[in-house]
Amino acid sequence: MSYNDNAICIQNISKCYQIYNNPRDRLKQFVVPKFQQLLGRDRTQFYSEFWALQDINFEVKKGESAGIIGRNGSGKSTLLQIITGTLTPTTGQVSTQGRIAALLELGSGFNPEFTGRENIYLNGAVLGLSKKEIDNKFDAIASFADIGSHLDQPVKTYSSGMMVRLAFAVQVQLEPDILIVDEALAVGDALFQKRCFRQIEKLTSNGVTLLFVSHDQESVRTLTNKSVLLDRGKQIKTGLSSEVLLDYRRLLHEEESKFYSSLAEDITLRSQSTTFKEKDELAVEEVTSVTHLNSQQETLRSDKLSFGEGEATIDGVELYNSNGENVNVFNPGEDVRIRVHFSIHTDIDKLNVGIRIRNKEGVKIYSWGTLNQDMFKISKGSKENLYWNKKFLKGSKDYVDLEFNCSLGSNLYEIQASVSHEETPDYFSQRILHWRDEAAFFHVHVIRDEYFFGGLTDLKMIAKW
Incomplete structure (x- = not known):
């Protein structure tokens, strides 16, 4: 050049x-x-x-x-x-x-x-x-x-x-x-x-x-x-x-982790409620836990498309149609089920499992998670059957299905998946346990003779005269 x-x-x-x-x-x-x-x-x-x-x-x-x-x-x-x-x-x-x-x-x-x-x-x-x-x-x-x-x-x-x-x-x-x-x-x-x-x-x-x-x-x-x-x-x-x-999001995440770690350390130093022996035992447990999490973080960092603190990890994402078939091509009007598989590495609750959808140009089309549904229920005065209240045991595996009716335009779409810990059910206090870019891809094809429109999404427009 x-x-x-x-x-x-x-x-x-x-x-x-x-x-x-x-x-x-x-x-x-x-x-x-x-x-x-x-x-x-x-x-x-x-x-x-x-x-x-x-x-x-x-x-x-x-x-x-x-x-x-x-x-x-x-x-x-x-x-x-x-x-x-x-x-x-x-x-x-x-x-x-x-x-x-x-x-x-x-x-x-x-x-x-x-x-x-x-x-x-x-x-x-x-x-x-x-x-x-x-x-x-x-x-x-x-x-x-x-x-x-x-x-x-x-x-x-x-x-x-x-x-x-x-x-x-x-x-x-x-x-x-x-x-x-x-x-x-x-x-x-x-x-x-x-x-x-x-x-x-x-x-x-x-x-x-x-x-x-x-x-x-x-x-x-x-x-x-x-x-x-x-x-x-x-x-x-x-x-x-x-x-x-x-890399920028990973950098922000690491800085946030350091900040919360320093807060936790400060709280521990200020605590006067335990004996010296109990403090020594807690210190050993903390070092063991931190060593384990750091090991997991190093593994995560080796994957250029993911980052997180490691208490849970995204194992994979699958897509299904209304017939339960594992597919990656959809037409507008069809039902789409996104299944997010994840593993738990420590006893934990207050989880949010979510996805973000982008088109091939990198434009964010939509982001949503289990916490969004929980927040809607809470806003209506209901606190029953909240995913945020579920408790998970170390070593367990689980999945969440996120379903929607496809109204997207013709394009290639990327799914980013994440599992996060939400201290409060409002997205104000979030720790990313694992974020994974390019967790899955799918195509949307518009059938020109039956269901044709242009743009990012179908606005269900009608004509009157």
């Missing part, structure tokens, strides 16, 4: 910040080392180093859509600022080709004292457009922003939603070669977000390079082809968005 094929090229990018305990140390760092150097002495360092980014390398081809994901503080925004040129890297080099439009921090690039109209011309001039070119695009920008008479008011009077409307409208209507979006759309309302995503898809289909940062995994999966996972300033993985997002 030639250099000219890349819209963005990141080579060994690192960013280090100097952290000072107090302002005096900053002054000492400015003066003292210079005198020490003149006197031939070793120079004293009055600061500690914080590496926001370390050795980041990736390329984005022209017309490609790439995502950057990671937890808060992983270095995503720092990397984008380096790419756009508003921040200088400590080491490494960034190369970009084409005009960049960046939607970074809310209101960045706007003069708060100027009106919205004046800021449109200001941003256009910064991007290298003449006044005539901006005049030709002004109506389209104002229409997309849809902020009415506020366009002639100072930007400092805008709400966050109005600010992002204007910022996005300016950037996308000025026809950039590279569009960079960093979480800013999260403050917009649902209708505006829909319009933004539609506009992004239009731009990418026309060959615009997209660099997209969001915590919304579905948006990253849908809008991007490849992704980069960052954690604590380091590049964890680069690859297909679907694969990188799985």
Whole structure:
């Protein structure tokens, strides 16, 4: 691949910040080392180093859509600022080709004292457009922003939603070669977000390079082809968005497990109700239990399509039609039964067995589990026959059938299966015991002569006249 094929090229990018305990140390760092150097002495360092980014390398081809994901503080925004040129890297080099439009921090690039109209011309001039070119695009920008008479008011009077409307409208209507979006759309309302995503898809289909940062995994999966996972300033993985997002979910799960483990350890240390002998016995049991679970976790991690804490595992998923036949092809209108098999590795209750269905484009079609049914019963005042109340013994195996009438459009569908522990029957306190991607697949074929429709799902539409 030639250099000219890349819209963005990141080579060994690192960013280090100097952290000072107090302002005096900053002054000492400015003066003292210079005198020490003149006197031939070793120079004293009055600061500690914080590496926001370390050795980041990736390329984005022209017309490609790439995502950057990671937890808060992983270095995503720092990397984008380096790419756009508003921040200088400590080491490494960034190369970009084409005009960049960046939607970074809310209101960045706007003069708060100027009106919205004046800021449109200001941003256009910064991007290298003449006044005539901006005049030709002004109506389209104002229409997309849809902020009415506020366009002639100072930007400092805008709400966050109005600010992002204007910022996005300016950037996308000025026809950039590279569009960079960093979480800013999260403050917009649902209708505006829909319009933004539609506009992004239009731009990418026309060959615009997209660099997209969001915590919304579905948006990253849908809008991007490849992704980069960052954690604590380091590049964890680069690859297909679907694969990188799985590693991201695994990372979040492991961090959550560490958090709850630290809470449990703290509670244990604070407990004064047991004797030293009892504590020693409990410690032995805990070490044995943790060793066993860690062994299970290592086994799970060896499977790139699954993760979890290991108290239960998904053994497999099967699909049946209304005749009880094990099949993988369905027509709209047919009954589908998804059977999720699982094993229990410790005495446990408060379980939820669920599935998620995606089409081959990676769009989530539906997610549901036994807890959804339990929650509905509880909302109606009934607490009888709740799956959440079932108790499972170590070594047992079981399955759950999840049934629905197929109203999906023609496509290939993936089933992701999971078993989780829900401390409360409301999804607010969840631990994933085992999650499995690509647990099963099935096809839906629309019979053109009998039952034909287009789209993701059948809305059971009728015509009247």
